[in-house]
Amino acid sequence: MSTQYQIDEEGFYGEFGGAFIPEMLYPNIHELQQQYLNILNEEDFKAELNVLLRDYVGRPTPLYHATKLSKHFNTNIYLKREDLCHTGAHKINNALGQVLLAKRLGKNRIIAETGAGQHGVATATACAVTGLPCVIYMGAKDIQRQAPNVARMKLLGAEVVAVHSGSQTLKDATNEAIRDWINHPQDTHYIIGSAIGPHPYPDLVARLQAVISEEMKTQMQGNPDYIIACVGGGSNAIGAFYHYINDLDVKLIGVEAAGFGVGTNKTAATLQLGSTGVLHACMTKILQTTDGQVIEPHSISAGLDYPGIGPQHAHLDKTKRVLYKSVTDEEALQAAYRLSQIEGIIPALESAHALAFLEKQTFLPSDRVVVNLSGRGDKDLDVFIKNR
Amino acid sequence: MNLEQVFNFKKNNLLNIYCTAGYPNLKDLPTVLKALHEAEVDMVEIGIPYSDPLSDGPTIQASNSRALKNGITLKRIFDQLEQHPVPIAKIMMGYFNSVFQFGIERFCRRCQEVGVSAVILPDLPLEIFIKKYKKTFDDFGLSMIFLITPETSEERIRQIDQLSTSFIYAVSQSGTTGKTQGLEFTRTFLGKIKNMNLKNPIMMGFSISQPEDLTLVHQYVNGAIIGSAFIRQIEKSTDLKKDITSFIQHITQKQFA
Numbered sequence: 022m023s024t025q026y027q028i029d030e031e032g033f034y035g036e037f038g039g040a041f042i043p044e045m046l047y048p049n050i051h052e053l054q055q056q057y058l059n060i061l062n063e064e065d066f067k068a069e070l071n072v073l074l075r076d077y078v079g080r081p082t083p084l085y086h087a088t089k090l091s092k093h094f095n096t097n098i099y100l101k102r103e104d105l106c107h108t109g110a111h112k113i114n115n116a117l118g119q120v121l122l123a124k125r126l127g128k129n130r131i132i133a134e135t136g137a138g139q140h141g142v143a144t145a146t147a148c149a150v151t152g153l154p155c156v157i158y159m160g161a162k163d164i165q166r167q168a169p170n171v172a173r174m175k176l177l178g179a180e181v182v183a184v185h186s187g188s189q190t191l192k193d194a195t196n197e198a199i200r201d202w203i204n205h206p207q208d209t210h211y212i213i214g215s216a217i218g219p220h221p222y223p224d225l226v227a228r229l230q231a232v233i234s235e236e237m238k239t240q241m242q243g244n245p246d247y248i249i250a251c252v253g254g255g256s257n258a259i260g261a262f263y264h265y266i267n268d269l270d271v272k273l274i275g276v277e278a279a280g281f282g283v284g285t286n287k288t289a290a291t292l293q294l295g296s297t298g299v300l301h302a303c304m305t306k307i308l309q310t311t312d313g314q315v316i317e318p319h320s321i322s323a324g325l326d327y328p329g330i331g332p333q334h335a336h337l338d339k340t341k342r343v344l345y346k347s348v349t350d351e352e353a354l355q356a357a358y359r360l361s362q363i364e365g366i367i368p369a370l371e372s373a374h375a376l377a378f379l380e381k382q383t384f385l386p387s388d389r390v391v392v393n394l395s396g397r398g399d400k401d402l403d404v405f406i407k408n409r
Numbered sequence: 410m411n412l413e414q415v416f417n418f419k420k421n422n423l424l425n426i427y428c429t430a431g432y433p434n435l436k437d438l439p440t441v442l443k444a445l446h447e448a449e450v451d452m453v454e455i456g457i458p459y460s461d462p463l464s465d466g467p468t469i470q471a472s473n474s475r476a477l478k479n480g481i482t483l484k485r486i487f488d489q490l491e492q493h494p495v496p497i498a499k500i501m502m503g504y505f506n507s508v509f510q511f512g513i514e515r516f517c518r519r520c521q522e523v524g525v526s527a528v529i530l531p532d533l534p535l536e537i538f539i540k541k542y543k544k545t546f547d548d549f550g551l552s553m554i555f556l557i558t559p560e561t562s563e564e565r566i567r568q569i570d571q572l573s574t575s576f577i578y579a580v581s582q583s584g585t586t587g588k589t590q591g592l593e594f595t596r597t598f599l600g601k602i603k604n605m606n607l608k609n610p611i612m613m614g615f616s617i618s619q620p621e622d623l624t625l626v627h628q629y630v631n632g633a634i635i636g637s638a639f640i641r642q643i644e645k646s647t648d649l650k651k652d653i654t655s656f657i658q659h660i661t662q663k664q665f666a
């Protein structure tokens with residue numbers, strides 16, 4: 022397998038990535054760097070994870086030929102149904118894998134950050150089923166706009182900590198989770214929810230989400246022409262791209278959240294507007310001022326409301342292997358309404374960004390287009406109703 | 410005096426005070442430095458305010474946001490230091506992204522011009538510094554200060570000692586700044602580093618807030634660093650000179666009298 026799109030020995034994807042961590046985290050990160058590949062490749066780890074993915078998560082998720090949507094766009098559209106995963110999004114693939122990993126590292130306490138609450142719910146679920154206590158950090162603003170997920174996490178036995186610093190969203194929740202880890206270096210494992218953070222997290226999360234494209238390879242004969250996924254930190258996207266990265270006949274498209282629009286200052290379109298810098302311990306593209314202060318992003322979708330992007334995506338953008346586009350809040354809403362009405366599937370607001378891209382491109386009638394439907398929209402009902 | 414002169418001149422009972430630039434008010438830095446110098450503090454750590462200070466607890470986080478609201482920038486910090494020079498040994502402390510955006514070479518040059526001797530960037534790991542940036546720092550005679558913690562292996566401490574050119578920053582406990590649970594538990598760590606006979610001086614920071622903390626640290630290593638406790642002291646100050654003097658007198662007790 023060609024490695025030009027993967028990490029080098031020092032944890033960099035080209036100029037992006039690395040582990041920009043304070044010394045307090047060195048033992049933890051070092052241990053993780055040394056161990057993660059061994060553990061992921063252990064036979065009993067794979068067996069335990071695969072059973073859970075099959076019987077508990079409900080994998081493989083279907084690849085659904087959305088005939089009415091196909092007709093609407095006069096092409097062939099397939100939806101990879103991550104929304105049908107237990108807990109309602111792809112996030113569980115990573116959370117379960119990392120909880121099993123944490124157990125093998127001898128950790129007995131789990132922490133995580135969450136934006137939309139999907140990763141928080143997934144982590145709380147994975148902890149419940151494996152019997153580990155967990156603490157979820159969530160921005161105070163997100164706690165308000167994703168109330169159902171907060172209630173779910175609590176029902177699942179997690180402690181939810183409201184984060185009041187900064188923009189009170191995902192970025193700040195991530196800061197606070199990292200601070201918790203600095204304060205509990207021995208017993209705690211931090212489950213990052215996206216393909217972000219210090220090396221080895223971006224690679225670890227990508228490998229755990231790669232099951233998405235692994236299944237697609239068996240569900241579809243030959244390669245699709247396009248794979249489209251939304252990108253917050255980039256975990257569902259990298260999972261959907263992973264096994265196709267070296268298949269250059271497949272056009273890979275990542276869709277960022279433009280918020281009110283890339284010409285406004287209320288946006289989360291990191292690759293379009295960002296510059297190189299360090300956020301959450303990795304070198305990547307971030308939204309920042311010329312003075313290096315991180316800018317508070319905006320997206321109607323809490324899961325995409327993040328001022329950075331995974332370092333591998335920054336690299337895939339730089340090398341032009343993946344094309345990154347953005348769609349606005351309004352375009353995402355309209356795409357969500359359309360899918361609900363013509364296919365009977367209410368998508369998560371995040372996933373609706375990937376669907377909205379269908380409007381932006383003309384496809385051939387013979388094209389086969391896969392959209393990664395990363396999650397379902399139950400958590401977003403309030404927003405859907407309010408904006409109708 | 411620069412940092413090297415301080416360490417040549419005085420081996421023990423050293424005191425380093427951390428202050429956030431632009432705090433409590435935009436132009437307070439020179440006043441704070443002057444008061445610290447007159448109170449015979451040996452060196453200062455000038456904090457570069459950052460939107461996402463990962464290693465810091467609530468006190469220093471709040472001082473950072475307030476300073477940013479006041480309008481502080483790295484450029485302004487250098488300008489203030491240039492326009493109102495205070496002859497106290499100076500260290501800059503901040504997060505790598507601020508320096509990276511300012512430009513590494515430009516940053517090093519400005520440090521040299523305004524008499525900053527050393528830099529602490531907790532999120533720039535040793536390995537990346539050596540590989541990518543050390544040469545530029547060396548060119549401008551700027552030292553990088555590395556952190557060690559109770560969790561750092563002896564082998565890594567020795568490696569850090571080899572690569573350090575100023576002092577080693579020993580973090581009293583694995584955690585963010587500003588905890589106030591006392592320091593008794595850190596005696597083991599202090600004893601360990603004392604017995605390692607490292608070539609560089611050791612300054613201990615994090616969680617030092619009381620006179621007895623300072624006494625304890627000074628029994629084992631060369632000096633102590635105080636941050637959050639000082640920030641709390643000047644938060645509401647209307648007379649910086651007076652409040653800083655009384656804080657230093659209180660924290661040092663008779664030691665410097």
Ligand SMILES: Cc1ncc(COP(=O)(O)O)c(C=O)c1O
Nearest residue numbers: 139253254255256257324371396
């Ligand atoms: C359904 C769904 N899709 C996508 C995302 C964005 O994350 P990522 O870019 O890591 O897939 C989230 C994040 O919360 C989500 O809940």
